[in-house]
Amino acid sequence: DTKPTREGGLLGRLFTRPGAAPVVRRTLDDDMLEQLEELLIASDMGVDTALRVASNMAEGRMGKRLSTQEIKTLLADEVTRIMEPVAKPLPLFPKKPQVVLVVGVNGSGKTTTIGKLASQFRAAGKSVVIAAGDTFRAAAVEQLEVWGQRAGVPVLKAAEGSDPAALAFDALTKAEADGADLLMIDTAGRLQNRADLMEELAKVIRVIRKKDPSAPHNTLLVLDATTGQNALSQVETFRKMADVTGLVMTKLDGTAKGGVLVALADKFGLPIHAIGVGEQIDDLAPFDPQDFARALTG
Numbered sequence: 001d002t003k004p005t006r007e008g009g010l011l012g013r014l015f016t017r018p019g020a021a022p023v024v025r026r027t028l029d030d031d032m033l034e035q036l037e038e039l040l041i042a043s044d045m046g047v048d049t050a051l052r053v054a055s056n057m058a059e060g061r062m063g064k065r066l067s068t069q070e071i072k073t074l075l076a077d078e079v080t081r082i083m084e085p086v087a088k089p090l091p092l093f094p095k096k097p098q099v100v101l102v103v104g105v106n107g108s109g110k111t112t113t114i115g116k117l118a119s120q121f122r123a124a125g126k127s128v129v130i131a132a133g134d135t136f137r138a139a140a141v142e143q144l145e146v147w148g149q150r151a152g153v154p155v156l157k158a159a160e161g162s163d164p165a166a167l168a169f170d171a172l173t174k175a176e177a178d179g180a181d182l183l184m185i186d187t188a189g190r191l192q193n194r195a196d197l198m199e200e201l202a203k204v205i206r207v208i209r210k211k212d213p214s215a216p217h218n219t220l221l222v223l224d225a226t227t228g229q230n231a232l233s234q235v236e237t238f239r240k241m242a243d244v245t246g247l248v249m250t251k252l253d254g255t256a257k258g259g260v261l262v263a264l265a266d267k268f269g270l271p272i273h274a275i276g277v278g279e280q281i282d283d284l285a286p287f288d289p290q291d292f293a294r295a296l297t298g
């Protein structure tokens with residue numbers, strides 16, 4: 001069992017043996033390197049990233065005796081180095097209204113994230129309009145309306161089952177007429193029918209571009225961090241459907257090990273604009289690479 005323990009952090013097991021007292025230092029040999037790789041893979045980092053991270057940590061240090069603290073620092077530095085380039089707040093463009101298209105599979109936290117973002121924008125003095133673009137899920141529209149009320153932001157909806165592209169177009173028209181700063185468009189996330197979904201998203205994008213060729217200004221992919229390596233295939237899928245410009249990682253307050261963020265950054269280099277750290281309206285935080293690295297390392 002190579003699952004990282006909470007007490008010793010991710011690397012705790014390198015310095016403990018069953019039935020023996022934990023050691024403070026250990027010689028970095030092939031055995032330890034292999035164990036390190038296993039721990040990193042078990043943290044959701046994915047095989048490729050885990051092997052590269054372990055190899056960078058070991059470079060020039062084979063045969064040296066390392067303390068728990070030294071190896072933790074090496075890992076934290078390596079993780080910070082990978083994550084720093086992707087830690088970027090959502091870019092705001094002078095264009096008004098700025099269109100933020102929000103994509104992701106059902107259950108990833110799209111609705112919640114839109115509500116949290118709308119609330120943050122409102123607090124920053126921006127006027128926001130939300131379009132409930134998942135017109136086939138009545139429950140999703142209702143949820144979004146609840147979040148709209150919480151954030152103090154109007155939510156535009158259409159009849160159940162109606163064309164999301166038409167709604168997006170009408171919403172952009174209204175946002176323009178109202179002089180809104182931002183339009184956030186929710187979208188469907190039923191991956192069971194990819195071809196349909198791809199066509200639907202493509203049409204939404206095509207239609208809003210008829211009004212504003214520069215839109216959408218941001219296409220946010222919301223990913224549930226607790227789905228581990230699945231998040232990687234979701235990026236690949238949604239990138240085929242839309243020009244994803246950035247990520248929001250949700251549910252990092254739970255049991256998610258978070259290693260998948262390192263894999264995502266290493267593999268795709270997409271900006272992480274924010275992280276979800278709970279179910280309440282204020283539970284959306286900027287992504288801080290150093291805090292993240294420290295939390296992951298333990």
Ligand code: GDP
Binds near residue numbers: 106251276278
């Ligand atoms: P959607 O189907 O993608 O729109 O997903 P929802 O926004 O409805 O979220 C699905 C579930 O995840 C809900 O129960 C949310 O409360 C929960 N959720 C969303 N974001 C977070 C988060 O950052 N932390 C936690 N703990 N739960 C979250």
